Amino acid sequence: MTVSEVRALDVRALTKTFAGGRALDDVDFAIAAGEIHALLGENGSGKSTLIKVVSGFHRPDPGATVLIGGQPLAFGSPLASYELGARFVHQDLGLVEASSISDNLAFGPGFPTAFGTILARRAHARAARALEQVEIDIDPDALIGSLSPAQKTGVAVARALLAKGSASVRLLVLDEPTARLPEHEVVHLLALVRSVARRGIGVLYVTHRLDEVFEIADHATTLRDGRRVASKPVPGLTRHDLLHDLFGAALEHPLRMPSAAGQSPLIDADGAAAAMSGPVLSGALLSGAVLSVALLSVDGLCSEVLREVTFAIEAGEVVGVAGITGSGRDALCATLFGAGRRDSGVVRVNGQPLRRARPAEAMAQGVAYVPAERKLQGAFMDLTARENISISNLQKLWRWPRLRRRQEGQEARRWFDRFSIRPNGAVEQLLSTFSGGNQQKVVFGKWFQRQPVLFLLDEPTQGVDVSAKAELHAALFEAARSGAGVLISSSDVEELATTCDRVLVLRSGRIVAELRGAEVSPHAMSRAALGIDHQEPILPQGTMT
């Protein structure tokens, strides 16, 4: 029997029940060798859970079978899954921050050794080759912690593909690999995925970006509430078909996809909108700069370089930041908020200068910051959702002699409703039990609750599904309408194009272009970010059907 006749993955009758309920319900599906199979579904529909069963992390309910390369998988054993040839790039990447790239690459297949001693030079060379394969140009001795999200994704892919001895790779699983990749790197990644598939390896590809499905997938399977609702070949599918599979009847009221501030309110009438114009905002000036930045520089020892960055954000403005990895885009919001150090420059919020590296002071001025690294910087995985939402707002809940627990719970539940966080109302569950997209929404709840005057957002909608993304954007527009300033740094140029009034493009730490109004298009941004002459005519975006 040749490799190509054996299926890369065959899943039958897969059910997985957690303490909170069922995440997967009797799911069947299969991936042929060399096939690229997209797995789609709303936040919390069970995609990551399915992957974690295949990787041996979760044990499914009895009755399920999983075959990898035709061999049955012994459940609950990551080693068994590895030995059958399954490789994974998880949503949270699973890299060790404090170790170097070459060490991280060695954790799976092991270090090259002679008599038990690590051969550092050989490990280094192997890492360099692996990085070359995924076209990342960084020193293998660099610490993971010093890399940008995009670079980390690349390292995780490189690690997954590293061969170990004779064990041949049958299946490569990518859980939202492009959630934080800029457009041109997405192109690289997709090319890489295609070449992997050509080697006869089956690819399971999870994404919320539907365009990618048409670009690379041969087959698409959709989950809804843990059930498989569709599994179809991609040729012949339309975007509408996919949306219909994803959201079912809910699609009947069309997706709310506002394009800019100043539109009719999209907020449900249950008082959530009222919260947007709370005490902090009414004190803010409705005209004038919410944020003004003058000659901001960062030397780049601990993060990316920024050079004399100068700009301002008016009240009610939604401003985007575009740029490739290493352009300073990843560092800008963090530096403004005080998460990282700045070397020189002045940052003012509503005219008040912010001292450097003082997040608490920035917050006191009404600044909110959603970091790109949710798991490490944005949220507390082993606290409950309620505690995650209230942490920045505890003074309001404190009445001698104790915190108002009931009020805290109600507040958390309000944000669960507002952003449709699933499972519904489960505010007492640990955050680690929520799906990636729902965790991100919890982080939004935490900040919105403070009614900020300035939002600094790094990759704000990473891992969030199409409809939830629209809800989060709507909430930001609502805040902008009541006078807040919004700064969105995103690798997703489509997102910037649909949300921003104005986009700053960074290259090598400097602002090299400022696009406004009609100039704000994905192509213009990418071109400016890459330094391609932007006198060339800007082509209209091809639309997907």
Place this chain on the structure above:
Amino acid sequence: MKRFPRSLGFDRFSGAYMLGAFVIVFSIWKPSLFATTATLHSVTADKAISGILALAILVPLVCGVYDLSVGATVNFATILSVLLVKNGWSIPLAMLIAVFLGGVIGAVNGFIVVRLKVNSFITTLGMASVIAAVQVIVTHNQQPLPPNIPIWNDITQKTVLGFQVIVLYMLAIAFVVWWALAHTPVGRYLYAIGSSPEAARLSGVRVDAYSWLSLIASGTIAGIAGVLYGSLTGPSLSFGGGLLLPAFAAVFLGSTQITPGRFNVWGSVLSIYVLATGVRGLQLVTNNVQWLDGMFSGVALITAVAVAVGRQRSADERKRRSLSSTRQLSAADA
């Protein structure tokens, strides 16, 4: 779905059931020795100091900071308060000074951990050694005699409803720490720092200040424990080190109780008594072998950590099975 179901389930109160089991087994085994109110009273009083020390360890541990110096601190506070009293200082003032010194030791620990960025494990291990050395300098390695003042002993040994009053002190301190950790913003901040210091900083929590504060609290509580020990048992040059491990065992075992997965006050207090009862019972059965306490605490510490890791899986598994069976039933109906 609640994370902490308000039930008396085995998952949250295994310690209490274990305590019950110990009591029943040893009462049947050694009825005349074990099942007496005297045993009850002496165990509760004996372990009150350990309980207070466990609370001292608990506070910094919540925010991920280890304080291994509390054993030395408690010892030094005992010696200091006794020496001061014997040199004619008034009892309240002597106590206050010893407790204050505990706080100062905590503040120094905090400075080293927060400002000099030295790992807390290393810092407090070193500090323990330094305090022990200072104690030798102060006492010339001569164990002072207990002060011959009746009030000095009455402070902890007076009985209330048959229990020595020290037990009430311990409960009062436990109550205050519980309130601070579970019902105030400070407690929340500490748990948040313990979960992710970086996320806490970016949520506006003053991580350095609270980590420092937690060490000052642990030093102060250890100081209180030391002063009370001096009154309860009299001065000793070396008791402190021996209390450290049982206290750690109790705190870790406690993190599997009541609110599993979290270091917590009542779990720690419960665990102190579960361990104490086990040890006392075994001592009676084996005629007081010397190594029992150490063996029991060491095994308990390791077991507690292993249990804490294993419990989450089994909880999931149980729930899953019950849901699966209801699914089969409803499938059969259809």
